[in-house]
Amino acid sequence: MIDGLQEILYTMRRNKLRTGLTAFGVFWGIFMLVLLLGAGRGMQNGMERRFMNDMSDTIWVHAGKTSIPYQGLGTERQITLTQEDMRAIEQLPGVRFLSSETPLGAFRQASANIVVGDRSGSFGVIGVADEYFDIKANIDFPGGRKLHLLDAEEQRKVAVIGTTVQQALFPPGISPLGQDIRINRVTFTVVGVFYDSGREGRMSERIYLPRSAFGQTFGGGERVSVIALRPEPSVDSYALEERVKELLQRRHQVAPEDRQAIRLHNMARQAEHFNQVFAGLNAFLWFVGLGTLTAGIVGVSNIMIITVKERTREIGVRKALGARPAGIVGGLLMESVLITGIAGYTGLVLGVGLLELVSYGLNALNLQLDFFAQPEVDFQLALTALALLVGVGALAGLAPALKAAAISPVEAMRAD
């Protein structure tokens, strides 16, 4: 075994440049494959961070005007969602979390005047029902806490503010936690600061208040602007979406085919869409990466063929001296596997290393790139690539090795 290895290393050393160039082909192939897949993963992570802060199984319900006459009622009738609708939805089986948004002002994007000391700004203020932060479970809270049930029960005048709001209203270095802010001249206490990457960060321009204090202070009655819910893990979110739609259409006498009056937006559909896009992207990256790798492997195979041709006489002599065909095949296969294995492993390590370095760099510099975050290659993939390498290394050497084994010593020694 050791002797065999020495024989192989010997022949490889005899053709240093050639072996090196061949190895580089394989190295480059696997290096590119790892980089491509890692970069693809980075893009996916970036996109997910950007768009998928809302849990991907959330169903958002909006109301609009009717577009189809139904049960004697005409079109252009404004549908308003209410607390009553919430209670009805709560009764449906399969609802895990349920919440709502009610903005301060006449329409959803309305904003209110906020004053803190001598600073002021205009931001959206939204009253949210109890389980709101179970719906938006993924948003960051760099400071303070979320709103919870006690805030609602005790009708506390508390608020959580987005990071943009914090930057506008509080000087740097001053913690907003425990500070009072005045919303349309009513005082609320800040208990938390959140960062929501949704809508490219514009979701962080909001102030959330508990629904109860909001209603008590600003009115609004039964009206809610948006209802949000998440299904139980075992429940099909599309089926639940359908049930909610039917319920609301019945309650508000909306035609079943009316797409304007009650609008449901299921994030699962978006997530599925995303996953499809990235599955496609990944397939493409694999295709390109494997193509590069294949070029490297064909190189190895070619070199092995040349090696066998060059060594025809030597192989013939060895056979005459008692080398067995299996030994000849084994030696050449091992040479091929050794070249691809070492070169490929180096490519794998350097590729993963580079990805880690980029990832580390992004973190260390606190760079938030819009479409790129945490490039990575999972362990499974690395193992797959490694197995692939050894396999294709053997494959690349197989044809030339079998050719060598078939060499007749007589013919070989007559050559040149």
Add this chain to the structure above:
Amino acid sequence: MIKLDNLHKYYGTGAQRLHVLNGIDLHIREGELVSIMGSSGSGKSTLLNILGLLDQYDEGRYALAGQPMERLSEKQAAQYRNRMIGFVFQSFNLLPFKNALENVSLPLYYQGMSRKARSEQARHYLEQVGLADRMTHMPNELSGGQKQRVAIARALVTQPKVILADEPTGALDSVTTGEVMELLHRIHGEGNTLVIVTHEPEIAAQTQRQITLKDGRIVATPDGIAPSATEEPA
């Protein structure tokens, strides 16, 4: 040692079929020094290849050291070649990137012998052929005669039953030819069986028995001992 019965060998098929060996009967005893003569195309190379298990025969029987050499697999043939036959070629066929010692140890490597043991044995045989001071020389640093002596040491190192030499002096000048022939005679004198294929009558004349091939048949096998052989010191 070598026994051939009605051996036939054909090349090609159908109408193009060439009858290269046409019923060879041959018996070479242990310790004999035999030469095979013949013009090119007489079948002598084919016969040597069959004797050396490098080629297959089509009909007849071949026994080497009492063992039938029939329908051997590649692997079996390789093992028999390794243990029973030593080859000496016209063009030496040393591996160019290995030094003399490594070349001589190569057959032992294929026996699975340890590095130390095979180096020791190889050193012994290199000394035997008078190259004690050339062990680490590469083939391109050796003269033709020295190369052939390395090749002879390589043929001897496994202590084979028979040594087959194919035009062993074909690439050498007359002085070196003399040296190599002297070495072969000495090896014969130590009890080895040698078969030398040659087309040079002077070489053949130095063997105990000359077998002449023509058109795939043995035309003359003067039994007994050639006069010149007895004059050589044993």
